[in-house]
Amino acid sequence: MKRPFVFFLIPFIFGILIQYNFNIINKYFFVYLILLILISILIVYFSKNGITILLLVFFIIGVFATYQEMNQSLLSFLSNKNVTIIGKIEDKISESEYGSKYILYIIKVKYKENYYLAKEKIILNIVGQKDLQIGDIIEAEGIIIKPSRNTNPGLFNYRLYLQTKNIYWNLSAKDYNIRLISENNLNLGQKVSNDFRNRVIYVFDTLLNSENSSIMKGMVLGEDSYITKNLINKFRNLGLSHILAVSGLHIGIIFAFFVYVFSFLIINKRISIIISLCIIWIYSYLIGSPISVLRACTMFTTLMLAFIAHRRYDVINGISLAALILLFLNPLMIFSISFQLSFVAVISILIFSKKIEKNFTKQSRLSKLLSPIIAVQLGILPLTIYHFNKVSLIAVLSNLLIIPIIIPISLILGFITILFSIFLSTKLLSVFGYIINILFFYMKVIMNILNKMPFSTLNFPSLSLPEIILYYLMIFILLKIIRLESFKFKIKKIIFIYLLIFILLNSVNSFYNKELVIEFLDVGQGDCALISINNEKHFIIDTGGTVLSDFDVGENIVLPYLFKRGIFSLDGVFITHFHHDHCEGVIPIIENLKINDFFIGYENKKSKIYNLIIDKLNKNNIKINIINKGDKIILDNxxxxxxxxxxxxxxxSENNLSLVLLLNYFNKKILFTGDIERDIERELVKEVDYNIDILKVPHHGSNTSSSETFIKALKPEYGIIQVGRNVFGHPNEQVLKRYQNNNVKIFRTDKNGLINIKINPKTIKIYPYFKDTNLLNDIIFKSKVEIFILLIYIILSIIVLHTNRQYMENTLLNETS
Structure with missing residues (x-):
């Protein structure tokens, strides 16, 4: 077998994905096991091939490794319980005026006078001001909860992100419930790592200006927490964000530098390589072993050991081995953006670079320099679109101007400065700081010029799996990795038909997808509803927000979700009233999207949030419409x-000034109520003489609203409660019983996540993002187009194999003869 680790990696990944998405190891595990054994016996019997058994073994290992990873925490029985934890501070994540966040390594847990040992890491969220240092042993009392998962499809999954770092729980604690037991409890490795980090911060903060220091700390320590969001966006828009995270590029530069130094000192080349490998592994440990660094170190190690042993080295096989090792240690790394981009970038260089270079009319140093840059951009393009919904059109140019000279020199000078700072004063090292400042000055000049170029970036909706597969297929064909001319005419004809069917299916699906879709986004304790008409016109009613934290709902939930859906302009925005949990999220939407009309029900010039929103609207020349009772707004036919x-x-009151909007579509009625209370409900009941199909429950299910009279008068079939964790007791238990007694089916964003409602002239269908059970028919419905296309693909593949089998056999016979 030419590349065994490639063949083992694929079923291993497949096993991870199957277990994570379908949880086959559960109460039905033995049914699945028997089924798997029967399938295995059939495969082995018909194939009579030992490789098939190995592939099956690695698939099963992937399943069990994922199950083990997802169930290794010993704290599950303490979920949502008030506990006391004794542990050691391992790292500080963030700090704000509302509190701070740390990684805490648990020593023991106390619950109801009993102590439990649980050697694992958790996130410690401290509400209030409490300054702790790495190595502090503390006692913290609070509620242990699972980290938030993505409750809106396609958005960042914080719980999964932490699981890739082997963290499974949050502990929320008030600052007065934290007690310091002892300080500076670090082992030798932790002390060296902490000292290295502090030295890097001190040296760069002393020698460089503030912004350059933050960039350099990001390049050396691999953390973007030092860098402002604005600066990160500048790098991302130019396709340069990989500079700010320690990756294969950085490890390659450091490794090459030390090999050169040791060779210059006339040290044997093998010894130079071994010492340099030790240095990059030590460096990996010092900065916390990020995924991209582990991948690079593993690859360099296998490559160099093969070189030392005079063995032939297959790079793709080596990458597969590195991936297999990392995924075996933590299978959930497969979902890490860093893991995906890191491996795809390297594989793209290996597969595409030479093919791209051959397409240059003249072979030169420039073509050799450009080829890997273009290869990386082509390879990671679908992932970039899927995760970030933005593509830089000048990424190749920006990488060509900045990567070859500025980054290697500044990184090497940075390391020299850190090493020499152990023996020399920072004043004597100021010349290095001066050179780095000059290099970064020119880098920022280039970046500013490129950022001002028109159409430097394009926005895209997230790609589906068939679209990603089709993209790579087209790249393989264009670069002649797959040669169509080697296929018979019949095969070409089948491929053409397949592509035509794919395009037609998507076109027909779009053409006949004529329906009104309302999506109640989960924005925590707040309201936000997206209305889409035939996927052509889009309106938003409220945008969520928060008062009690610095989390920006608009920037982190609403805006990314709109981008994921491919919505880059809004036909209208309605703000029911000017409480933060209904309108604060509109600010980043105003700044980033085109809005045709903005609707409000009143003015409140005493409100800070009102004045801020109106100021943003005026600066962006967005039309403001004040609407009142009796007005009719035509959205579409x-x-x-x-x-x-x-x-x-x-x-x-502000709540009772809320806009109440009745959405009408083919005699289907949906009522949006903002935060109105009983007084306004009584007024509405006097005038409403028709039943409501869907009611957005007033004021998050508060006991100040949803009176018996109101519910009986409207007779809603469905009620939607937009609510999150809160201290107000929303939704009120009596209110929930009231709806239940009136046969109103309730959906809640805190329980169901995003609630998707599809309305056509005949039916109303509701699809919550989370259900009590993940039924097979739900999966089939959500992916019906993809499944249909896959079935057609399988059928066509069988036809291709059948019609081409004789041709392939003749070709092989000719080659062997």
Whole structure:
């Protein structure tokens, strides 16, 4: 077998994905096991091939390794319990005016006078001001909870991100419930790592200006927490974000530098390589062993050991071995963006570079320099679109101008400065700082010029799996890795038909997808509803927000979700009232999207958030419409909104000034109520003489709203409660019982995540993102187009294999003869 680790890696990954998505090791495990054994026996019997058994073994290992990783925590029985944890601070993640966040390594847990040993890491969220240092042993009392998962499809999954780092729990604690037991409890390795980090921070903060210091700390320590969001976005827009994370590029530069130094000192080349390998592994440990660094170190080690042993080395096989080792240690790394980009980038260089270079009319140093840069950009393009919904059109140019000279010199000078700072004062090293400042000055000049170029970036909706596969297939064909001319005419004809069917299916699906879709986003304790008409017009009612933390709902939830859906402009935005949990999230939307119309029900110039929003709207020349009772807003043919409230301002509270909007579509009625309370409910009941199909439950299910009279008058079939963790007791238990007694089916964003409602002239269908059970028919419905395309692909593949079998046999016979 030419590349055994490639063949073992594929079923291993498949096993990880199957277990993670379908959880086959559960109460039905033995059923699945028997089925798997029967399939295995059939495969082995018909194939009579030992490789098949190995592939099956690695698939099973992938399944069990994932199960073990997802169930290794010993704290599950303490979920949502108030506990006391004694542990050691391992790292500081962030700090703000609201509190701080640390990684805490548990020594023991106390619950109801009993102590439990649990040697694992958790996230410690401290509410209030408490300054702790790495190595502090503390006692913390609080509630242990699971980290938040993505409750809106396609968005960042914080729980999964932490699981890739072997962290499974959060402990939320008030600052007065934290007690310091002892300080500076670090073993030798932790002390060296902490001292290295502190030295890097001190040296760069002393020798470089503030912004350059943050860049250099990111390059050396691999953490973007030192860098402002604005600066990160500048690097990302130019396709340069890999500079700010320690990757194969950085490890390659460091390794090559030390090999050169040792060779210059007339040290035997083998010894130079071994010492340099030790240095990059020590460096990996000192900065916390990020995935990209582990991948690079593993690859360099296998490559160099093969070189020393005079063995032939297959790089793709080596990459597969590195991936297999990392995934065996933590299978959930497969979901890490860093893991995906890191491996795909290297594989792209290996597969595409030479093919791209051959397409240059003249072979030169420039073509050799450009080829790997273009290869990387081509390889990671689908992943970049899927995760970030943005593509830099000048990434090749920016990488060509900055990577070859500025980054290697500044990184090497940075390391020299850190090493010499042990023996020399920072004043004597100021010349190195001066050179780095000059290099970064020119880098930022280049970046500013490139950022000002028109159409430097394009926005895209997230790609589906068939689209990603089709993209790579087209690249392989264009670069002649797959040679169509080697296929018979019949095969070409089948491929053409397949592509035509793929395009037609997507076109037909888009053409007939005529429906009204309402998506109630989970924005925590707040409201936000996205209305899409035939996937052509888009409106938002409220945008969520928060008062009690620095988490930006608009920037982190609403805006990314719109981008994922391919929505880059809005036909209208409605703000029911000016409480933060309904309107704060609109600010980044105003700054990043085109908005045709902005609708409000009143003015409140005493409100800071109102004045801020109006100022942003005016600066962006967005039309502001004040609407009142009786107004009718036409959204599209057969789709309109009737304003039921407010009718006059008087001395109403902010909640009771909420816009009440009745959405009408083919006689289907959906009522949006903001935060109205009983007084306004009574007024509405006097005028509403029709039933409501869907009710957005007023005020997050508060006991100040949803009176018995209101529910009986409207007779809603469904009720949607937008709510998150809160201290107000939302939704109220009596209110929930009231809806239940009136046969109203309730959906809640805190329980169901995003609630997707599809309405056509005949039916209303509701699809919550989370259900109590993940039924097979739900999976089939969500992926019906992909499944249909896959079935067609399989059928066509069988036809291709059948019609081409004789041709391939003749070709092989000719080659062997």
């Amino acid at each position: 057969k789709v309109y909104i009737t304003v039921l409230h407010p009718y006059e301002k008087n001395n109403l």
